[in-house]
Each structure stands twice: as structure tokens, then as C-alpha cells.
Amino acid sequence: MNRLFSLLGLTFLFSSCSTYYVSKLNSPDLNKNDETGVFVFENDSVQVTYNFFGENAPVTIDVYNKLKEPLYIDWQRSALIVGDQATSYVGDNLVIKGRSLSTGSSYRTFDDWRTSLSEGAFAGTATVPQSLTFIPPHSKIKQTKLKLANLFYENIADSSYRSVDLATIDGAMRKIKVRNYTQENTPLTLRSYLTMYVRDDKTEKTKRMVFEQNFYVNQVSKLGISPANLLSFKSKRGDTFFNKKTKGRGVALVTAAVAIGTLGYVANERNETARSID
Template identity: 40%
Template sequence: MKKLLMILGVLMLFSSCSTYYYSTLSSSEGVAEKDDFGDFVYENDSVKVVYSFFGYNLPIHITVINNSDQPLYVDWQRSALIIDDVATNYKQNKLTFDGNISANTLNYNRNFSSTDGSFNGSISLPDGVSFIPPKSRTDHTPMTLGDFSFDRIPKKSFTKVKFARENLAPSKINTMRFAEFNSPLKFRSYLTLYSGSLDPEKGKPFVLDQQFYISEVMKSAEIKPEEVYGYSNKRGDFFYYKKTKGSGFGAVMGTIAVCAACIAIDAAIPNAEDY
């Protein structure tokens, strides 16, 4: 029993700890408007385009609906994600990026403070051209932004804000809000579409250019995704990221080594039955 308690204590000591970062996206420039579900929507008589970013690691989910009587094509090779004025077409295999922030915050003592920080990430990309028959739709997720380093944002940048948890008592959560100019991540989605034919001489190419940015980040180790309104309602302007510390090969090997030491020490200590 003594040996077991020691091992359990070590396992608890080396257990991992996760911090969640909940983010909200906004859009200022472009043709799409945010609807009641948080999706960014553009529509005319010919086409409807819906952007949703709901999920883990900011998936860029695009729904294109053909409202016309002509075939519609989305050329992903001639469409691009643009970060910091650097365009990468949706057909590339991988893109890495870095972001910086500079922000002012006001705490409850009404004292101002300023801070600088940065983070980075990477994107995995497929390729292809989507063909959409008349009066039909296609759903496509050309990329997912991942491996955010939100933990590089200084702790003093956050301020405690009241937060209404889903089906639970209200609490406070570390929050940081951004304007477009100081957002840690700004990006544009540039879509090239063809009506009737992929041949520019036969079809009618047109472009949709939309800009997005992170307008809020909330940080918590206690509040889980299912307790957050944006997650439970699958809002299109909401995504989350999880940072886990204390896990991985090193932590496991350390736990094994210390447990082995515990077992050895336990074996060296005589049991009460020996007396």
C-alpha cells in the first residue's frame, strides 16, 4: 500500500496541465457580413459564400452555393490565404507564419499598462478545383491554422472579465480584446471563381476578397470548451486552441524514473510485518 501511494503521488505530480485559448474573429474589409450564427456570408443572384471558422485550431471552412443556372467552379490554385501581405495559394502543402501584438490594457485599479508580444503557427493545405453544378453546393476546408503560440502573449496583457459559463455560475476569465491594427492574427481569403467554364475566355471569372482578424482571446485552465457559448452553439466566428504542459516523452520518462526510485526506496524500508 505504501508503495502504491508513493507511485500515485508521483503520477499526480507529473500529470499534464492544459490551458485553453478561446478566440473570436471579426471582419472589417470585404463583402461578407456576419450573420446571427457567427458565419461570414456573401450572397448575390449567382453565388452564396459562407465562411465558418468554428472548431479546434481555426479551420477555414468555406461553403459555396451556386444560385445560378450555370456551372460554377472554385479554383483553389488561384485562390489564396494572405497573411501580412504574403499570399499563399490554397494548393500549397504548408505555410508557417509569425504574428506580433502591441496593446494597452486597463485594470480594475484604472491603471494603464502596455505590452508587446508575439506568436507563430503553421498551416497544412490540400489542392484541387471544386465543380458546383447549378442549384447545388460544395463544402470545403482548404486549410487549418494550427500550433498557435498564444502562450507567448504576456500574462499582463490579459485582464479579468466576468464570464457567463454555460449552465454554471458566472466566473471571471482572463481576456484580451483587439482592434484590427493590433490583432495578433490578420488574414485575407482571396477566392477565384468561374461561372460557366474554367476557360477565362469562355467563362466569367470573378473574385471575392475578404479580410478577418482575431478580435478577442480568452484564456483559462478551468473553463472547458463545452462551457463556452461560442463552442456549444458552434458559432462560425469562434475557434479554440489548447496548450498542454507537463506531457510528452520527457515527462513520461521522468515519471517512470522517479517511480522506479520510489519502488527501490520502498523495498529498502522494512515492513512492519518484519518486526
């Protein structure tokens, strides 16, 4: 039985193989809502908010049109710049699945009119042209355009973190590793470049507006439990995102082997017990 518990302990050890990196963002250009963590830009024409909450920092952009005329966002001429690498906000893939139904010619029998029908399934992927977004006067849109795939946290030395205690949702305290940054030594910078314009229907002339906002990571926390277990993570702040790093296939194979060995040991122990009873 002691051997069984040892094997189960090994299984647990090898299966706990995910590390989470929780990052916080700051901006030298934008105001940040203290309660929600959402970044806000505002002038006489528009209000733009940025929310990065979630896995791999999904960039969710809200744009409110304050004008009395329609506003257009030109995503083709807009981009997210990570470091010095620009990625266009345009180019979403749409997975298409469904069933087709077509009606053929009608003909009459002695009883009634009959119509021929044909049915079939289809599937595929298409690129949806979303280069322009139309915003009517005094209304807003909300779109999540990109996710961040940059593995910047892998370059942070483990010795540079400091240990702090954070409360979990069940009231316990867990030690996690934290490192703070300034704009000068941050491991990651982001820059959002948005192009918008208004169009005069009478003259058909357009007036272009360009907005550029900067962000940088000012804190990284490293932990061995899901951030969903942290009390501070429950508010889903817009300045917070996380990345998950899972160890390779080898660990999974070892875990599977240990689990199979454990099951084999349990079966063998049961057989030995049965023999002793007989």
C-alpha cells in the same frame, strides 16, 4: 500515507500541463450570423460562408451557386493569407490503403470451370488533384481546405490579460484570462482570396470572379482547462477556434518519475504492512 498523497498531488500538478487559447474572429467586410457565428458573403451570383470552429481554425468554406449555369472554384488561384504569408487552398494528401484482387485466365477441368485469383495488400500516399470544384446550378459545396498553424498567441504578454468569470457545463464558475483587440492592434489577420468562374459552353469563353474577405482576431482567452468544459463553447460558433499548448517532454518525464515513485511507495507500504501482520 501522507507521503503518498503528497506524491499523488505532485503527479497531478505536473500532468496538468496544457494551456488553451480560445480566439474569436471578426470581419470588416462580412456579415456574421448572430446565432451561429458564421461569416456570410452574398451577391446575385453566389453565397459564400466561412466557419473556423475547431482546433487550429479549420477553414470550412460553403459556396452556393445562385446561377442557372455551372460555377467553378479555382483553388489553384485561391489562397489563405495569414499576415502577409499566402498558402494555396490546393494540395490535399490522400492516404491509400486496401487490398488488391485480380482475376487470371480461366480453364476447364473434368469437374467445372476454374478461375485463378491473386490477392495482395497495398499502401501509400498520393496527392489528389483538387484544383477545380464544379458546382451545378442552384446547389452548394462544403469543403475544409486548411488549418491555421500560426502560434500568434505566444507573443501576448501575460500581464495584458484581464480576469473574468465564465460558467462551465457543470454549473460552476471558472476564472479565465481574456484580452480584447481592435482591427488596428490585432495579433492576427487573415485574408481569404477566392477565384471562381463560369464558362459559356457555346463560345467556350470564361468569366472570372474574384472575392476577397478579411478577418482579424478580436479576442483571445487563456485557460487551463479544455474549452469543451465551458458553457459558451458548446454552441460551436463559426467565429471561434482554439489552440492547445502542451509543455515539453521534461514535464512528462518528471510526471512519469513521480508516478513510478508513487507506485513504488505503495508497494513498499504494502510489504511493510504484510511484515507487521506476520
